[in-house]
Amino acid sequence: MSTTLSARHNTPQHAPQPTPTRTSAHDRTNALAFRDTPVRKFWFDDATAARTLDEERRHRRERLAGAFRLFARYGFDQGLAGHITARDPEWTDHFWVNPLGKHFARIRVSDLLLVNSHGEIVIGEGPLNQAAFAIHAAIHEAHPDIVAAAHTHSLYGKAWSTLGRTLDPLTQDSCAFYQDHALFDDFQGVVLDTSEGARIAETLKHYKAVILKNHGILTAGPSVEAAAWWYIALDNACHTQLLAEAAGTPHPIPADVAALTHTQIGRPGGAQYAFESLFEGLVAAEPELLD
Ligand SMILES: [Zn+2]
Numbered sequence: 001m002s003t004t005l006s007a008r009h010n011t012p013q014h015a016p017q018p019t020p021t022r023t024s025a026h027d028r029t030n031a032l033a034f035r036d037t038p039v040r041k042f043w044f045d046d047a048t049a050a051r052t053l054d055e056e057r058r059h060r061r062e063r064l065a066g067a068f069r070l071f072a073r074y075g076f077d078q079g080l081a082g083h084i085t086a087r088d089p090e091w092t093d094h095f096w097v098n099p100l101g102k103h104f105a106r107i108r109v110s111d112l113l114l115v116n117s118h119g120e121i122v123i124g125e126g127p128l129n130q131a132a133f134a135i136h137a138a139i140h141e142a143h144p145d146i147v148a149a150a151h152t153h154s155l156y157g158k159a160w161s162t163l164g165r166t167l168d169p170l171t172q173d174s175c176a177f178y179q180d181h182a183l184f185d186d187f188q189g190v191v192l193d194t195s196e197g198a199r200i201a202e203t204l205k206h207y208k209a210v211i212l213k214n215h216g217i218l219t220a221g222p223s224v225e226a227a228a229w230w231y232i233a234l235d236n237a238c239h240t241q242l243l244a245e246a247a248g249t250p251h252p253i254p255a256d257v258a259a260l261t262h263t264q265i266g267r268p269g270g271a272q273y274a275f276e277s278l279f280e281g282l283v284a285a286e287p288e289l290l291d
Pocket residue numbers: 081082131151152153215216
């Protein structure tokens with residue numbers, strides 16, 4: 001020990017020093033790359049990726065598997081309940097869905113089932129959640145513009161659903177759902193037939209979400225990313241209003257401001273980037289989800 005210290009202290013001042021490289025700590029902290037021409041860019045570019053059918057199918061399946069794992073991280077899993085579906089881009093009356101009994105946190109791309117309009121599994125092992133088929137088949141059939149729909153029994157959405165009300169525009173975030181969600185007030189037990197699914201689909205109309213009274217919440221959108229992010233955001237909005245009303249009397253945002261805010265934060269593009277920011281970290285931490 002003493003020899004090492006002695007040797008270090010005796011190093012001559014003129015000893016050769018290492019030549020700094022481009023990856024040195026000095027460079028990483030100090031090298032700045034100024035644009036030749038500064039730009040104004042306050043929002044994302046539209047995500048208009050051109051994909052082949054195979055690429056689009058893979059994209060949807062990867063985001064779908066990722067959405068389940070993100071839902072697990074948010075605690076949206078509850079026993080066997082919950083399903084997210086993605087319409088197949090080629091066989092458009094078929095959708096991809098999770099197998100019943102596989103925990104959200106462990107779902108991989110290869111676990112997903114492809115289900116036809118009769119509720120038959122054409123790819124994958126199953127079993128299929130009958131409620132998943134009854135609800136999602138009706139939504140996909142009634143709304144060709146909807147690519148994905150998400151429904152679980154998450155705590156705050158479920159608690160809010162018992163009040164039999166739509167949400168108020170209490171915060172900037174909750175304005176994403178201002179005049180853009182509906183209440184389905186017809187709980188008849190577990191949804192096992194497509195006629196009830198059809199009534200939920202009818203309630204959904206052109207909205208992005210439905211509160212299923214005494215049941216939970218459901219979101220739908222033009223991409224897996226949008227449906228999944230809006231689910232996360234809707235459960236958060238339910239949580240927020242529950243907290244606010246438990247603490248006092250919240251002051252809603254005026255209608256005209258809420259409507260303006262909805263146009264600013266309620267669009268699918270923003271939801272897509274919000275989802276991707278979560279998905280990127282998820283894939284880095286759990287790459288096996290892509291198997
Ligand atoms: Zn349910």
